[in-house]
Amino acid sequence: MKRRDFLKNSAALMAASILPINLVEVEASEEQSFTFAFISDAHLQQIKGAKFVQSWDKGLKMAVAQCNLLDPKPDFVIFGGDLAQLGKKAELDHGAEILSALRAPVKMMLGEHDFYLDLGEAWMKMFGDPYYSFDHKGVHFVVLNSILVDEGWINKWKDPMDRMRTMAGLDDPNGSPFMVGKKQREWLRKDLAKYSDETPIVVFSHSPLQKIYKGWNFWTDDAEEVQKILSRFKKVNVIYGHVHQIQYNKIGNIAFNSVMSTAWPWPYPDTYLKAKNEVYLPKMTVKMNRADPFFERDATGWQFVNVASGRVDMHYILPNNTNRVVKYDLTKNRPVDTKYQDCQIPPQIHY
Ligand SMILES: [Fe+2]
Ligand SMILES: [Fe+2]
Numbered sequence: 619m620k621r622r623d624f625l626k627n628s629a630a631l632m633a634a635s636i637l638p639i640n641l642v643e644v645e646a647s648e649e650q651s652f653t654f655a656f657i658s659d660a661h662l663q664q665i666k667g668a669k670f671v672q673s674w675d676k677g678l679k680m681a682v683a684q685c686n687l688l689d690p691k692p693d694f695v696i697f698g699g700d701l702a703q704l705g706k707k708a709e710l711d712h713g714a715e716i717l718s719a720l721r722a723p724v725k726m727m728l729g730e731h732d733f734y735l736d737l738g739e740a741w742m743k744m745f746g747d748p749y750y751s752f753d754h755k756g757v758h759f760v761v762l763n764s765i766l767v768d769e770g771w772i773n774k775w776k777d778p779m780d781r782m783r784t785m786a787g788l789d790d791p792n793g794s795p796f797m798v799g800k801k802q803r804e805w806l807r808k809d810l811a812k813y814s815d816e817t818p819i820v821v822f823s824h825s826p827l828q829k830i831y832k833g834w835n836f837w838t839d840d841a842e843e844v845q846k847i848l849s850r851f852k853k854v855n856v857i858y859g860h861v862h863q864i865q866y867n868k869i870g871n872i873a874f875n876s877v878m879s880t881a882w883p884w885p886y887p888d889t890y891l892k893a894k895n896e897v898y899l900p901k902m903t904v905k906m907n908r909a910d911p912f913f914e915r916d917a918t919g920w921q922f923v924n925v926a927s928g929r930v931d932m933h934y935i936l937p938n939n940t941n942r943v944v945k946y947d948l949t950k951n952r953p954v955d956t957k958y959q960d961c962q963i964p965p966q967i968h969y
Contacts, residue, residue, distance in 0.1 A: 651924070
């Protein structure tokens with residue numbers, strides 16, 4: 619894409635982006651209204667010359683470039699995990715280099731693709747602890763490492779790359795279900811003990827902290843136990859990566875929103891799999907229309923997130939610069955798909 623076209627498209631993107639931010643600010647008190655960005659699931663490989671690899675790079679690079687043009691600027695950017703494809707140091711280095719162009723502070727989350735080669739050694743050296751919390755403008759943020767599994771499964775593999783490849787397969791029956799685990803649940807309980815029930819909580823996890831489909835690990839085994847720890851708070855928002863598609867839901871006071879990948883979309887599980895008594899999508903989710911399955915960037919992108927009155931509105935930035943919004947409707951007290959109501963559609967960005 620020529621620089622001039624990029625600037626033209628970016629201006630249109632910002633025009634589309636500014637409107638919902640202003641609308642939200644009217645409803646919220648100033649200290650509780652702010653924006654952050656969420657980029658996730660880049661799945662980078664460091665192999666020179668392969669065409670599809672370059673395409674994964676471009677998804678992340680586009681997200682970084684567009685994110686830098688957001689106005690107002692995001693307060694921070696969270697990267698939602700799966701920076702690497704097979705956990706290699708070269709892949710993580712490559713990803714860190716691309717992310718270093720972001721002009722806002724970056725917070726990192728771990729995905730299974732970053733972990734199961736060396737059990738997170740390289741990732742932790744580069745990015746620090748895989749679970750932590752911080753306060754920002756009256757909201758308490760928690761980043762969890764939700765992709766842990768039983769020690770027994772981890773230790774049964776002689777070759778770490780076999781372990782990594784097995785976990786990397788979407789539907790590999792030799793994988794193992796994810797969990798947050800007892801140690802981290804205890805940490806979460808203690809971390810939250812300092813906060814009143816009125817404090818808005820935003821939790822970032824790589825896998826969904828709700829059970830969607832075990833066969834593809836759209837799943838966290840101890841999701842209900844984590845939900846229980848969160849349940850006393852009046853406003854809880856969980857935002858997760860891993861599923862590479864838009865989902866939303868609400869369980870008790872907890873609103874759930876997923877994010878897209880910059881690399882590729884996964885299909886919705888119930889498109890292909892129907893079985894008795896199994897739920898494959900959170901009940902509120904309206905599936906995105908995948909109108910163009912031959913456009914490899916369809917249903918990929920990044921998102922900016924407005925926090926107002928302790929709830930999150932998700933703005934999904936798709937590759938043709940449409941801005942699809944899943945807003946938290948305070949009158950209905952749940953996330954709702956607002957279709958294209960505040961969207962201007964500029965000309966497509968060509969990859
Ligand atoms: Fe992923
Ligand atoms: Fe993942």
